[in-house]
Amino acid sequence: MTELDRDTGRGLAQELVERLKEKILGGEIEPGRKLPAESSLMAEYAVSRTVVREAISRLQAAGLVETFQGRGSFVLALPEATTFEPTRIRSHRDVLDLLDFRIGVETEAAGLAAHRRTEHQLKAIERALKTFKRAAGNPARAVEADFAFHLKIAAASGNRFYTELLGSLGPMMIMLPRTRLDPSYELTDATHFTRVTLEHENIHDAIARADAEAARAAVRVHLSNSRHRLKQP
Template sequence: MTTTLAHAVVTGLKEAILRGDLPPGAKLPSEPQLVEQYGVSRTVVREAVTRLRSEGLVETFHGRGSFVLALPEPSPFAAESTRIRTHDDVLAMLDFRIGVESEAAALAAHHRTPTDERAIRAATEDFGRQGHEGAVSADFDFHRAVAAATGNRFYLELVESLGPMMIMLPRTQLGEPYSMTDATHVERVQREHDAIADAVLAGDADTARAAMRVHLGSSRRRVGSTSSPSAG
């Protein structure tokens, strides 16, 4: 419920920022004002402001409050899955993800919030419940939850820019034993996710980093051992 209420506050403040009602440099209403305006608790308001801060929309100064930042200019950089076309591209993407997501897991262990912890637990549980049709989406939701737990919007934006195809593309290079219709493979991925989640939730950054590296490294080794007509 807290998460849903915080989302309503975030949405309302975002709309005010985009309309120009809260221009760059403007101070957000105080906590008591937001509590009264939205009819929520201080905890909900604080979570909403934390989300706005993680998205780069506001900056908070101790003792002074939170201030609206200028909206960022569109970036020309994009790590889009549509640009990944060959076997070599898939390998390069996995190498990239190993570096980025291993560090994201370590940061998540340091910076996770109770909301992040709930999202990570829900994603691991959802993956275990899904049939093969929904497994790719559930797998992506887990990686997205870890990225969000870093508290660093750039990790989250990167994972979201790749989308569920970052999970699907490596599997197009593999045979049936590594598909989501294979129970043994699903169980293996579930164990790997559980190891990452356990370390993140325990606040063990080194183990979280290593567990993510093992998880993505396993995919990298499997894809690297195959041959593809599209490989360069």
């Protein structure tokens, strides 16, 4: 039996993900091979079935495995490195274009999430929302929590390309240039933070109700508002 480290603060599911990733990326479990059965993983790592299923779900979202009903989960070939370079987004025009791009991408991701999300994924979105609320008055933490909220929604879409795309952008996609923002639109402003929190809550609530159209509309409103908060050149 292989014990997982329970003191990292990352949770057992993520610890199991890391162990399995090491085996996949290290070639111990080659592309095309089947992952050990749920019962075998439970016994080997001394974890519950819930932990195993959550870990496999995260590996699926990362594009490392594919699961077939009644057959199990199989390791996929490692994806080639992407040529997309989000670090080149620096100008004010780039930021406006990025928000337009996000509206198109994240609106549909939220609609899919409303249809496809699991209870585990819904709870992950809720936890990210709570973390964002607790970050009031701490802009750095708020940006990280904001990004995590949007990334969890992408994961709940059930389409790994949404997760990979937002993951490649990273927290920088949340950071609006301060030189273009009115002081009342800073994350340190309590009124503005309350408005953004409410927008996030509307997205979460629509996904929780499995209302795809409301989820799409809530994301569009949130990101459109973010765009309007930027001063025009």
